[in-house]
Amino acid sequence: MSRPDSDAPQDVTAKGVQRGRGPTMGDVAKAAGVSRPLVSIVMREAPGASIATRERVLRIANEMGYVPDERARKLRQNSSRLIGIAFELQQPFHGDVVEQIYLAAAESGYDVALSAVAPTRDEPTAVESLIRERCEALIVLGMKAQADDLQRIAERVPVVSVARRLKAPALGIVRGDDKAGLRMAVEHLASLGHQRIAHIDGADAPGSADRRASYRKTMQRLGLGDNIDVITGGLTEADGARGMSELLTRPVPPTAVIAFNDRCATGALDVAARTGLRVPANLSIMGYDDSRLARVPHVQMTTVSQDARELARAAVDLALEQIHGQAPREIIVQPRLVVRETTQRPG
Amino acid sequence: MSRPDSDAPQDVTAKGVQRGRGPTMGDVAKAAGVSRPLVSIVMREAPGASIATRERVLRIANEMGYVPDERARKLRQNSSRLIGIAFELQQPFHGDVVEQIYLAAAESGYDVALSAVAPTRDEPTAVESLIRERCEALIVLGMKAQADDLQRIAERVPVVSVARRLKAPALGIVRGDDKAGLRMAVEHLASLGHQRIAHIDGADAPGSADRRASYRKTMQRLGLGDNIDVITGGLTEADGARGMSELLTRPVPPTAVIAFNDRCATGALDVAARTGLRVPANLSIMGYDDSRLARVPHVQMTTVSQDARELARAAVDLALEQIHGQAPREIIVQPRLVVRETTQRPG
DNA sequence: GTGAAAGCGCTAACAG
DNA sequence: CTGTTAGCGCTTTCAC
Numbered sequence: 001m002s003r004p005d006s007d008a009p010q011d012v013t014a015k016g017v018q019r020g021r022g023p024t025m026g027d028v029a030k031a032a033g034v035s036r037p038l039v040s041i042v043m044r045e046a047p048g049a050s051i052a053t054r055e056r057v058l059r060i061a062n063e064m065g066y067v068p069d070e071r072a073r074k075l076r077q078n079s080s081r082l083i084g085i086a087f088e089l090q091q092p093f094h095g096d097v098v099e100q101i102y103l104a105a106a107e108s109g110y111d112v113a114l115s116a117v118a119p120t121r122d123e124p125t126a127v128e129s130l131i132r133e134r135c136e137a138l139i140v141l142g143m144k145a146q147a148d149d150l151q152r153i154a155e156r157v158p159v160v161s162v163a164r165r166l167k168a169p170a171l172g173i174v175r176g177d178d179k180a181g182l183r184m185a186v187e188h189l190a191s192l193g194h195q196r197i198a199h200i201d202g203a204d205a206p207g208s209a210d211r212r213a214s215y216r217k218t219m220q221r222l223g224l225g226d227n228i229d230v231i232t233g234g235l236t237e238a239d240g241a242r243g244m245s246e247l248l249t250r251p252v253p254p255t256a257v258i259a260f261n262d263r264c265a266t267g268a269l270d271v272a273a274r275t276g277l278r279v280p281a282n283l284s285i286m287g288y289d290d291s292r293l294a295r296v297p298h299v300q301m302t303t304v305s306q307d308a309r310e311l312a313r314a315a316v317d318l319a320l321e322q323i324h325g326q327a328p329r330e331i332i333v334q335p336r337l338v339v340r341e342t343t344q345r346p347g
Numbered sequence: 348m349s350r351p352d353s354d355a356p357q358d359v360t361a362k363g364v365q366r367g368r369g370p371t372m373g374d375v376a377k378a379a380g381v382s383r384p385l386v387s388i389v390m391r392e393a394p395g396a397s398i399a400t401r402e403r404v405l406r407i408a409n410e411m412g413y414v415p416d417e418r419a420r421k422l423r424q425n426s427s428r429l430i431g432i433a434f435e436l437q438q439p440f441h442g443d444v445v446e447q448i449y450l451a452a453a454e455s456g457y458d459v460a461l462s463a464v465a466p467t468r469d470e471p472t473a474v475e476s477l478i479r480e481r482c483e484a485l486i487v488l489g490m491k492a493q494a495d496d497l498q499r500i501a502e503r504v505p506v507v508s509v510a511r512r513l514k515a516p517a518l519g520i521v522r523g524d525d526k527a528g529l530r531m532a533v534e535h536l537a538s539l540g541h542q543r544i545a546h547i548d549g550a551d552a553p554g555s556a557d558r559r560a561s562y563r564k565t566m567q568r569l570g571l572g573d574n575i576d577v578i579t580g581g582l583t584e585a586d587g588a589r590g591m592s593e594l595l596t597r598p599v600p601p602t603a604v605i606a607f608n609d610r611c612a613t614g615a616l617d618v619a620a621r622t623g624l625r626v627p628a629n630l631s632i633m634g635y636d637d638s639r640l641a642r643v644p645h646v647q648m649t650t651v652s653q654d655a656r657e658l659a660r661a662a663v664d665l666a667l668e669q670i671h672g673q674a675p676r677e678i679i680v681q682p683r684l685v686v687r688e689t690t691q692r693p694g
Numbered sequence: 695g696t697g698a699a700a701g702c703g704c705t706a707a708c709a710g
Numbered sequence: 711c712t713g714t715t716a717g718c719g720c721t722t723t724c725a726c
Contacts, residue, residue, distance in 0.1 A: 065502075069479070071418045072422055080418075087445055102468055116445060119446070131414050133417050157369075241645030242644075267643070270620065276623065298618060333439060
């Protein structure tokens, strides 16, 4: 601002419109010599204006740099056409799902409001802010909150829980079939010839109990019951690293490991590499989620895919259903085995 | 909804308030037998109501489950007290900064609106949506957009760019001192006794040119000019992996590597481990950012810290300054060397 | 095809 | 301390 550079040709500020306080719909109407509602019709691309008017108004609006006020618009319409998402800032898989929700929501003409959960920002805070913005429905990703809390919120606004198994009849639920997923993982490794297959679990994370149980059951069924080995893990790289370290102290270490998720598997991979184990030559490792982490070119992790797009679409569908008054229901998305390069037959 | 379970004791719906269409301020006023503004005063904790009234109104509002409509409130106040953030969903460091911005903004009484940038959601879209919500200022994290584009936006609303070096007088700029950061990194490794120090750069990413130049200059100054080795990298694990692979094909490979950021370093670490190189025994590796990635317990990466809290606070400060009409300026945050466990003297 | 009037939920200014 | 009046920027009737 040292010099008044660029006195732009279109000197709209002459109209009394200043930086920070942008032009309003009334300003555009006045400048175009029409009424406010007419401008509204044009901006919404609603029927009721001649092509000529439409073009002229649009041109003038553009010149003035008019941008409609989304808040005022949503306030006036009795529906906000807004879906709120509570997600974790540091969970790559959440990022994948959020991206897909943007897409799915847009297709249905809905906007999205984001509210982050992080160490210094807890779930109630995140959800509360979405309610204050009058979202018509909430999609919560992998929250740790008690089912009771979510139930209470669901009395006020439709809630869809994603990637979390819980018994909450008032909630829409979208989740992967955890039992099927772990079954596929074990079967994949067994079919390669592995027998000592260990599982680093997700501790008390959503879905962990199911996956643990399915791991045990499948091992039994395949006659590998004696090799069952479950280690307490978690959702992060650190948990995976800890679990892997522990597994390596076994008298007879496993030849294959199924981690709770991709982050956890990443930690396990890391420990393996540092210990001098070649993956997959000496040790096979599997993740879960098929997040961006698994697709990193150099990693190319074999994993169980919870298709983010499918989960997102299901979540948005459930949200819309509930908005339209239908009863909440549960959608179980089938996982898919994605074989990449961290598994092979035991050396 | 198979069964009409839980006909909750507090049957507020009798008041005509239904699911989805929550109670309004008028409803609360009527129920409490006071006027609407009085309720407003109570909810905002503004002066002008007796303690007794305050308590009664608050109790009734709670019973009815009243939550103020943030949109209506912001619309009425001529200031929205809203700061918009455009960030990348898959960049862990952005997550760190966003979390800290929430904190810093809250201290100044500001709310935060998030808008994600992702492969399927470009920067103009993200920024546009923030403008429609009438944010009073925008904070954009590491955007690739042309300075021109941001300049144009800045004519409309104050913009603060974080972690990106560009010449744009109309923008507030917050960035780490990239030259100082890379100088510290080289000096650290040199002081440990390393001579063959390579740099996997950030290609055309913001800050990359400065870091590259500083790497070269510092190497020269320390008499290591003949060992200068810059590889084109990037922001992701894949870029780091590629760079590391290439470095390992050198006739005489480096004993230490400085990656452009922590993600990039993670890819490099991974390749090193798979190749059987022990870090830091056989090879030292440094990251940049001190994101959560570097702090993962098992990784414990030596890195150059761009303190997320400091960056966030600076960004919010600049945003507030510009909102209050001050001219945009630049804040350069000094980086800090964080020595952890991926560097040691060469074996 | 266009304009006038009313109101979304809330807060700011004043009057009592 | 409390109530009335007005209006934020937009959309929705409903006349013309």
